[in-house]
Amino acid sequence: MTERGLLIVFSWPSGVGKDTVLRAFMPRCANCALSISTTTRLIRRDETDGVAYNFVSREAFESMIAAGELLEYAEFAGNYYGTPASWVEEKLNEGKNVILEIELRGAARVRELRPEALFVFLMPPSLKILEERLRRRGTEDEAEIKRRLKIAKEEIKLGESYDFVIVNEDIERTCGLLAAVVSAAPCHVKYGRDALREVLKDA
Amino acid sequence: MTERGLLIVFSWPSGVGKDTVLRAFMPRCANCALSISTTTRLIRRDETDGVAYNFVSREAFESMIAAGELLEYAEFAGNYYGTPASWVEEKLNEGKNVILEIELRGAARVRELRPEALFVFLMPPSLKILEERLRRRGTEDEAEIKRRLKIAKEEIKLGESYDFVIVNEDIERTCGLLAAVVSAAPCHVKYGRDALREVLKDA
Numbered sequence: 001m002t003e004r005g006l007l008i009v010f011s012w013p014s015g016v017g018k019d020t021v022l023r024a025f026m027p028r029c030a031n032c033a034l035s036i037s038t039t040t041r042l043i044r045r046d047e048t049d050g051v052a053y054n055f056v057s058r059e060a061f062e063s064m065i066a067a068g069e070l071l072e073y074a075e076f077a078g079n080y081y082g083t084p085a086s087w088v089e090e091k092l093n094e095g096k097n098v099i100l101e102i103e104l105r106g107a108a109r110v111r112e113l114r115p116e117a118l119f120v121f122l123m124p125p126s127l128k129i130l131e132e133r134l135r136r137r138g139t140e141d142e143a144e145i146k147r148r149l150k151i152a153k154e155e156i157k158l159g160e161s162y163d164f165v166i167v168n169e170d171i172e173r174t175c176g177l178l179a180a181v182v183s184a185a186p187c188h189v190k191y192g193r194d195a196l197r198e199v200l201k202d203a
Numbered sequence: 204m205t206e207r208g209l210l211i212v213f214s215w216p217s218g219v220g221k222d223t224v225l226r227a228f229m230p231r232c233a234n235c236a237l238s239i240s241t242t243t244r245l246i247r248r249d250e251t252d253g254v255a256y257n258f259v260s261r262e263a264f265e266s267m268i269a270a271g272e273l274l275e276y277a278e279f280a281g282n283y284y285g286t287p288a289s290w291v292e293e294k295l296n297e298g299k300n301v302i303l304e305i306e307l308r309g310a311a312r313v314r315e316l317r318p319e320a321l322f323v324f325l326m327p328p329s330l331k332i333l334e335e336r337l338r339r340r341g342t343e344d345e346a347e348i349k350r351r352l353k354i355a356k357e358e359i360k361l362g363e364s365y366d367f368v369i370v371n372e373d374i375e376r377t378c379g380l381l382a383a384v385v386s387a388a389p390c391h392v393k394y395g396r397d398a399l400r401e402v403l404k405d406a
Contacts, residue, residue: 126402156402165395177390183383192368199329199359
């Protein structure tokens with residue numbers, strides 16, 4: 001029997017450099033599967049359906065909600081984003097660790113439904129650096145940068161409720177720490193508790 | 204400035220194979236220092252003072268207790284065993300991760316004094332295997348084996364209060380998991396919390 005994989009939730013405040021981290025980390029993460037969100041937003045010219053997202057119609061998404069087929073979902077700027085529970089289950093049963101990359105509200109929802117998941121929070125070394133990154137990106141105007149920073153501050157406060165907190169100082173260090181967290185995950189007390197009960201069963 | 208090391212407490216029920224694990228693990232654990240207990244028990248013929256233990260007189264030990272120089276101490280079979288706080292501090296300040304190998308009562312005491320330490324519990328795959336190991340060792344008689352098993356059951360129940368629980372199935376796997384735990388330790392939320400507060404300070 002294949003040992004069931006672990007569900008690992010990664011969250012990060014906006015602007016922390018998540019995409020760069022995931023691009024560097026995922027190829028090194030043996031036995032991990034990155035979950036693909038389903039969304040109703042329009043597909044961009046440079047995107048392929050089924051790679052970063054599965055694109056569906058609003059009607060299809062709402063019927064998934066109604067059928068309870070989503071592990072979590074949220075609406076942003078008029079578009080739905082969600083994680084199909086069946087895909088997650090399938091991968092876990094194949095023995096893969098499923099990396100669920102979701103924003104903090106979605107993560108809070110997963111914490112309710114799957115308290116056994118492991119929660120990893122990635123954060124910027126400082127708010128100043130976060131601000132610089134947002135400015136360097138140049139895709140947001142001043143008001144939007146201010147708004148994002150305000151949200152980031154609120155989000156960082158929620159980091160305490162995660163199991164692991166990684167300060168994203170440089171990509172190599174962050175990838176090393178993520179790899180260590182994934183390797184150590186099976187003996188986190190969340191899982192260890194089951195092992196303890198199993199041993200005491202024959203007491 | 205050297206980054207301060209982490210205090211990592213390892214405990215295990217009697218008979219789990221701790222010495223074998225430590226002998227295999229410590230040479231691979233870069234930047235770790237195994238704490239050396241101070242004891243009042245008599246030195247055995249094959250022991251060297253300052254290697255596995257520092258041997259001191261009962262008077263010297265009791266004056267260390269009185270001066271508050273011990274991080275934890277306990278008395279077993281008429282002998283004192285304890286961990287000098289100054290040695291631990293010194294190594295942590297040098298940036299070394301200090302591995303404190305102590306039984307469960309001592310660990311509980313360290314948890315009170317140093318809640319920021321990380322607690323790792325090593326346990327046998329099953330009570331049956333633990334019993335076999337005790338018998339194979341051949342150093343305890345039947346009554347002592349029964350007594351040890353009873354204690355082990357009680358001790359395993361305490362495993363839930365640890366941060367990590369490792370099932371000692373085979374030495375290579377255990378060493379790999381211990382290494383992952385030590386590597387992931389700096390981003391455990393116990394430490395991450397400080398990083399979060401640090402970032403929010405300039406908010």
